Amino acid sequence: MKTFLRGCSAQLCTLFVVLLATSFTTCPCSAQSEKFVANYDESQVPDYELPPILDEVTAQADDFPSAWDARRSQLLQTFTEQMFGSVPTSEFELLFEKVEQAHCLAGKGIRQQWKVTISTESGTLPVTLLLYTPAQATGPVPTFLGLNFHGNHTIAADPEILLTESWVRDSKPQSATNHQASDEGRGSSSSRWPIELLIDNGLGLATAYYGEIDPDTDDQFENGIHALFPDHRPSAEAPDRWGSIAAWSWGLSRLLDCMEQIDQVDASKVVVIGHSRLGKTSLWAGATDPRFAATISNDSGCGGAALSRRAFGETVWRINTSFPHWFCGNFKQYNRNEAALPIDQHQLLALLAPRPLYVASASEDQWADPRGEFLSAKLASEVYERFELPGLALQDLPKPNTASIGVVSYHLREGTHNIDSWDWTNYVQFIKQLQ
Numbered sequence: 001m002k003t004f005l006r007g008c009s010a011q012l013c014t015l016f017v018v019l020l021a022t023s024f025t026t027c028p029c030s031a032q033s034e035k036f037v038a039n040y041d042e043s044q045v046p047d048y049e050l051p052p053i054l055d056e057v058t059a060q061a062d063d064f065p066s067a068w069d070a071r072r073s074q075l076l077q078t079f080t081e082q083m084f085g086s087v088p089t090s091e092f093e094l095l096f097e098k099v100e101q102a103h104c105l106a107g108k109g110i111r112q113q114w115k116v117t118i119s120t121e122s123g124t125l126p127v128t129l130l131l132y133t134p135a136q137a138t139g140p141v142p143t144f145l146g147l148n149f150h151g152n153h154t155i156a157a158d159p160e161i162l163l164t165e166s167w168v169r170d171s172k173p174q175s176a177t178n179h180q181a182s183d184e185g186r187g188s189s190s191s192r193w194p195i196e197l198l199i200d201n202g203l204g205l206a207t208a209y210y211g212e213i214d215p216d217t218d219d220q221f222e223n224g225i226h227a228l229f230p231d232h233r234p235s236a237e238a239p240d241r242w243g244s245i246a247a248w249s250w251g252l253s254r255l256l257d258c259m260e261q262i263d264q265v266d267a268s269k270v271v272v273i274g275h276s277r278l279g280k281t282s283l284w285a286g287a288t289d290p291r292f293a294a295t296i297s298n299d300s301g302c303g304g305a306a307l308s309r310r311a312f313g314e315t316v317w318r319i320n321t322s323f324p325h326w327f328c329g330n331f332k333q334y335n336r337n338e339a340a341l342p343i344d345q346h347q348l349l350a351l352l353a354p355r356p357l358y359v360a361s362a363s364e365d366q367w368a369d370p371r372g373e374f375l376s377a378k379l380a381s382e383v384y385e386r387f388e389l390p391g392l393a394l395q396d397l398p399k400p401n402t403a404s405i406g407v408v409s410y411h412l413r414e415g416t417h418n419i420d421s422w423d424w425t426n427y428v429q430f431i432k433q434l435q
């Protein structure tokens, strides 16, 4: 059992000084009921001019890494204030308790469950980390860390996995009713979590249920991690404070804090991964926490890897209207106004450099704009190249079922919005560059 205290750091505090005097605009009812017609026609993509990743000083700098440091902080600050929202800087306490360890997968794997308890003066929040590592490993292993959508028990049909007691979304395939998880849901999402493939490749897998960090509902930030920091609750007067994506990302960092204490995990080789809204989350976690050795965004789309200015498929207005709690209040001023954004998503991907980055799309997932995701990764390559690392090798959006794996990776899987074994087979190749 171990306790760690974390506090406010001076660098972090400076992030919160600049508050833009913009009004917090929630979508008026008339806008919410407006019918949204997504554009899926490339010829209808508006003309747009992207903000540059490198400013003039950085572009011309002889000492690129140190010039990039300054430019990167600037970009990170703008993404924080205008899109994801700031995290609190007040103290909290962390308690890590191993609640279970056993062999699994016919002796090939070791399963561990850890209770990560976050506490402040306002309360405590337990989050359960589920970890699989290969039993045969002779030392700590590189490990994927990704949040799951429906509870740890849904990732494998294993009766020992603890059922979450948090709010869950009602869902038939996951046998969740009245916002409660049930035994019948065990293993219902196992196709998305190929534990054995990872174990057989000498890799670890760690996950936690995202709703334990913050339930994914527009609840005015009254529960989950937001409730532990009442002085940092987002409001009309504080439109730059953390939305749910920033909260989930912050939670990923706390899970990494715990993983740093676990002997079987090589904490210097933890790859943060996420699908869809959790792909947006993994990108922000990788950007804000440099301890993540690499980042994977699977079908992250709008607010993730896709360029907002293309307004192809899901748009800023649509995402802010359907999910008003995901981003900070300031982001709503860009509804139907992408051209005014001081940032775009290629810059978010660049924040991950020089650490390896993987952007993945699916051919039938037009809502997430595969071309916009590809272009973003291609453009972010500029920074990797300045670090004398290879950028994305592809010149154009590839044919379905093509993967280009390197420091900057991209693939287009044939099929719909999902994460499956083909995606994971590529991620296994990708993580090998860390080994």
Ligand code: GTR
Pocket (backbone or CB within 6 Å): 275, 276, 277, 278, 300, 301, 302, 314, 319, 322
């Ligand atoms: C959709 C949303 C997407 C994506 C997806 C998901 O409804 O529009 O941005 O995040 O949900 O997370 O499954």
